[in-house]
Amino acid sequence: MLSVGIVGLPNVGKSTVFNALCRGGAKVSNYAFCTIEPNRAVVSVPDSRLDRLAEIFAQERAVPAAIEFVDIAGLARGASKGEGLGNQFLAGIREVDAILHVVRCFSDTEVSHVEGSIDPVRDVEIVELELALADLDMVQRRQHKIASAVRGRDRDALREADALVQLAEHLDQGKPARSLANRQEIAEAAGLDLLTDKPPVYLANTGEQHEDSAQAVDQLESHGCGHVIALAGKLEADLAELPDEERAAFVAELDFSPSGLERVIRACYQALNLVTFFTGVGAEARAWAVPCGTHAAAAAGRIHTDMERGFIRAETIGFPELSELGSWQDAHRAGRLRSEGKDYEVQEGDVLLVRFNA
Ligand SMILES: Nc1nc2c(ncn2[C@@H]2O[C@H](COP(=O)(O)OP(=O)(O)O)[C@@H](O)[C@H]2O)c(=O)[nH]1
Ligand SMILES: [Mg+2]
Secondary structure, three states, X not given: OEEEEEEOOOOOOHXXXXXXXXXHHHHHHOOOEEEEEOOEEEEEOXXXXXXXXXXXXXXXXXXXOEEEEEEOOOOOOOHHHOOOOHHHHHHHHHOOOEEEEEEEOOOOOOOOOOOOOOOHHXXXXXXXXXXXXXXXXHHHHHHHHHHHHHHOOOHHHHHHHHHHHHHHHHHHOOOOHHHOOOHHHHHHHHXXXXXXXXXXXXXXXXXXXXXXXXXXXXXXXXXXXXXXXXXXXXXXXXXXXXXXXHHHXXXXXHOOOOOHHHHHHHHHHHHHOEEEEEEOOOOEEEEEEEEOOOEHHHXXXXXXXXXXXXXXXXXXXXXXXXXXXXXXXXXXXXXXXXXXXXXXEXXXXXXXXXXXXX
């Protein structure tokens, strides 16, 4: 399952955002969610296309894709050296696929700031430097470990050592591994699970003022932060706590739509370059997320390993077209189902019926 780690300096609103996403999500969309541990929750990915598909396939159940959020212990200057909760923090973040980097943009004299003032770009730099230093530390340890094999001119070790040197130089300048020109090649040769190789989404935790959020997003984007979204974390978290009716009344009064979860998920999908495809067999209509460029056979393997092994072909149609035609039979009669082979690259919104030898 896709896992997203929430990181940032202390008191920037990480736990607030976590609550807003996980509780709020359950209420807005009526999708199930569960908390595994206090700082871990699995949320269903809201997707209105799935409900329509359940209707088309006359399926009893709609099974959405799921995403896990982990509220990772706060990080501060020195975390890479094991300061504070440093080590715990670093262990937590190694296991996630993407990083949701919460940046404090709200001012509130009641809530102290570890650096003493509101400065989103500076805060991002502090966190990213710590991550780069933690990676550098890992690279250096690996260099020590393979040193004797390198002296013995072992071919694999030499290749790895070369990648490690390039990584070390880059990280030493405080730059993230993901910005290396030949990152894929190097990451593969180095074989390390680097923190700064994970795609980040930046979440500007703003107050309720719309102008503030626009400004915060601008600042981060001009700093080169790729995927930035603004979220009024506290407002969304507070709303998430309310019973449904009260909540609806507030939403109407404030003219505010708590869309945080959907926007965060969309940004994570973009950062990870994921596409969604659908299936409608058995008793369920189901949504799946796979990396863009995934072949039909590999996508089928996500459903069941037998389906990848015995893959014959996938009858395929895009969601909008199927929705318009109204049923699989009609799509078939109209000759609109495509027959795709195992190397077909699954497209966003594809609905697949996999034919396979069991
Ligand atoms: N005024 C204001 N306070 C916020 C906002 N987001 C979080 N806070 C408060 O900031 C404090 C720290 O938040 P928390 O989520 O625990 O931060 P964390 O340390 O990053 O997990 C809490 O008292 C929150 O209520 C916000 O958007 N506006
Ligand atoms: Mg917290």
